[in-house]
Amino acid sequence: MAGHRRDDELLEARLVPDDDDTRDEVYTGIWERLKGRSQEIVGQARERREQVERLFRELMEAEPSEQLRLVRLPRFQSLALLDWLLELSHECQLESPEQANQLANLAIRLGSGFGKPTATSLPVEAVAALPRAFCLSANALRLASSLSAADTKLARGSLYLTDGLERAFYCRTLALVRWEQARTDEARALLAYAAGSYAREGLEADAALCQGLLGLVLLDVGSADAPAALSLGWEGVDREGRPLVGLRVGLALAASLAHAGQDKRARYLLSETWKLYSAVTDAREMDRVFWWEGRALAALGDDDVAIELLASVRRQLVVEPSPAEAALASLDLSMALAEADRAGEIEEVSRSLSEAFPEIPLLVLAAEGMAAIREDATNQAATLRETGATMAATLRRAFRVFGLGVRPFPVA
Numbered sequence: 001m002a003g004h005r006r007d008d009e010l011l012e013a014r015l016v017p018d019d020d021d022t023r024d025e026v027y028t029g030i031w032e033r034l035k036g037r038s039q040e041i042v043g044q045a046r047e048r049r050e051q052v053e054r055l056f057r058e059l060m061e062a063e064p065s066e067q068l069r070l071v072r073l074p075r076f077q078s079l080a081l082l083d084w085l086l087e088l089s090h091e092c093q094l095e096s097p098e099q100a101n102q103l104a105n106l107a108i109r110l111g112s113g114f115g116k117p118t119a120t121s122l123p124v125e126a127v128a129a130l131p132r133a134f135c136l137s138a139n140a141l142r143l144a145s146s147l148s149a150a151d152t153k154l155a156r157g158s159l160y161l162t163d164g165l166e167r168a169f170y171c172r173t174l175a176l177v178r179w180e181q182a183r184t185d186e187a188r189a190l191l192a193y194a195a196g197s198y199a200r201e202g203l204e205a206d207a208a209l210c211q212g213l214l215g216l217v218l219l220d221v222g223s224a225d226a227p228a229a230l231s232l233g234w235e236g237v238d239r240e241g242r243p244l245v246g247l248r249v250g251l252a253l254a255a256s257l258a259h260a261g262q263d264k265r266a267r268y269l270l271s272e273t274w275k276l277y278s279a280v281t282d283a284r285e286m287d288r289v290f291w292w293e294g295r296a297l298a299a300l301g302d303d304d305v306a307i308e309l310l311a312s313v314r315r316q317l318v319v320e321p322s323p324a325e326a327a328l329a330s331l332d333l334s335m336a337l338a339e340a341d342r343a344g345e346i347e348e349v350s351r352s353l354s355e356a357f358p359e360i361p362l363l364v365l366a367a368e369g370m371a372a373i374r375e376d377a378t379n380q381a382a383t384l385r386e387t388g389a390t391m392a393a394t395l396r397r398a399f400r401v402f403g404l405g406v407r408p409f410p411v412a
Contacts, residue, residue, distance in 0.1 A: 052080045064102065071106050072113045079125050082110050086129060089136045093412030094244075094282075097143040100412075104137035130160040135173040136412075142177050143408050150177050168197035172210055179217050180408060182400035187217050208236025212249035213411070219252055222393045227256040234269070243279035244289075244410045250276075251292035258299035259385075270296055285410055287316045288325075295332055303340035310336055314349075323357045324399040324406050327366035331395060334370045335388040338377035346374040362404060365395055 055076055059067050070076060089103035111126045111133055134157025141150040154174050161167050175190035195210035212233020218226035230253040239246035250273040257266035270293070280286050291313040298306035310333040317326035330353045334346045350370040357363055369391030376384040399406055 049080075052078065052084050055081050056084060059106065067102075067106060068109050071110045076110065077113065079123070079129075082107055082126065082129055085110065086132055086136065089133075089140070090412055093136070093140055093143060094410055097140040101137050101140035101144070104133050104140060107133040108137065127160055128162075128164075128166065131157050131162075131166040131170055133157075134160070135166075135170055138177065139173050139412055142173075142180065143410075143412075145405070145408060147177055147181055147403075165197065165201060165203070168194040168201075168206070171197075172213070175210075175213065175217075176409060176411070179213075179220075180400060180406070182397045184217055184221050184397075188214060191217065204236050205238045205241075208233050209238070209242065209245060209411070212237050212245060213409070215249065216252060216409070219256065220393065220396055222389050227253065227260065230256060239276060240279075242411065243276045244285055247273055247276050247280065247289050248292060248409075251289070251296050255292070255296040255299045258296060258301075263300055266296065266300060270300075282410075284320065284407070287313050287320075288407065291325075291329055291332070294336070298332070298336040298339065301339075303336060306336045307333065307340060307342075318353075318356045321357070322405055322407060323360050323363065324404040326356065327353060327363050327399075328392065328395060328406075330366060331369050331373070331388070331392050334373045335385075338373050338384060338388075341377075343374050343377035346370050346377075360404070362398060362402060365398055369395055 055078065059070055059076075062070055085103050085107040089100045089107065092103070093100040108130065111130045134153050138150040138153040138157070141147075141153060154170070154177065157170065161170055171190040171194040175187045175194065178184070178190065179187040191210045191214040195207045195214065198204075198207035198210060210233075211229050215226050215228075215230030215233050218229055230249055233249045234246070234253050237246055237249060239250075250269055254266045254269040254273065257263075257269065273293075277286075277289070280289060290309055294306050294309035294313060297309065300306075310329060314326060314329040314333055317329055320326075330349050334349055337343060337345050337349070350367050353363060354367060369388075372387050372391060373384065375381075376387050381387075396406070398404075
């Protein structure tokens, strides 16, 4: 043992100088070398970014058909450019779905063109990026209401899936498409899977997003499980980064709580959602936010304010025009009128909807729903709220099955 200690002492003597000044000089030299290396790394990163920006500008200056040819040239085969295209596609999904789809298609073309033309010979990084590229293209098509094209893109993208987080993102994207196709059972299963996958990886915000979306799907079909999923979504979703999702989930939860008699909690939640209003700049999306607020206020019994808000939203949806959503808002307005002992005004709501969209036969279902609500209210039937919920779920499903323009859910 003593011999070992002696060896250690000799080694320490060689490595550590005796006087502090010498030690400082040694450390100064190390830091200078590290500083120089860091500057070199930063310089290389800046040069790579500038190169990617030059390539991207060249692509954007070309015609769309020419872009697909250019991106297969050797000088464009850059993983950094691939990442850049994916990032930009994600960023502009809500503001410009068409451009988002264009960028995602370029990423698909670029990612599948590395090396030899067979997928098995592609670089691992390029293969890993392809599922996301296909999902971004599909989501952009969904936001543009091209559900059939979105389905096709997702089918192609599934060929490149592994069991990683890209599968969770894929399932979330597919769930949104299935929801808007009225295939809600599939949407529920896909969102539950995605939420579990994200949670296992510790990605709580992504898991909460899926829970919030699941809650909205469950609410659509009148499931009693909706409030639990909405609550998980509201608590964990990135409200700053996704204010529209936060608003939809929060207001839907407030309405659900109010219907369950939890008025105090619902009012507190409503006041929390108001903090997000300033983050929404799209006027049409804001109309839908006010629609949800009107539903929450109606559930809380704030009849006059709710009726005024729902009537205003309904007028905007007629002008837009969005026939399906105008019909659904008319149904909500009719429920609010019925619960405020103003059922006599429902007939005028129904008549004006028919006059606004006389060429859409499916709106007969909305008229029947409003008539059923008016009848229950007139007879003071205990089933009034159940009638309203059933008619709304039926109408929403019918509109989606027949592709009658319910605005796609704003998430990317």
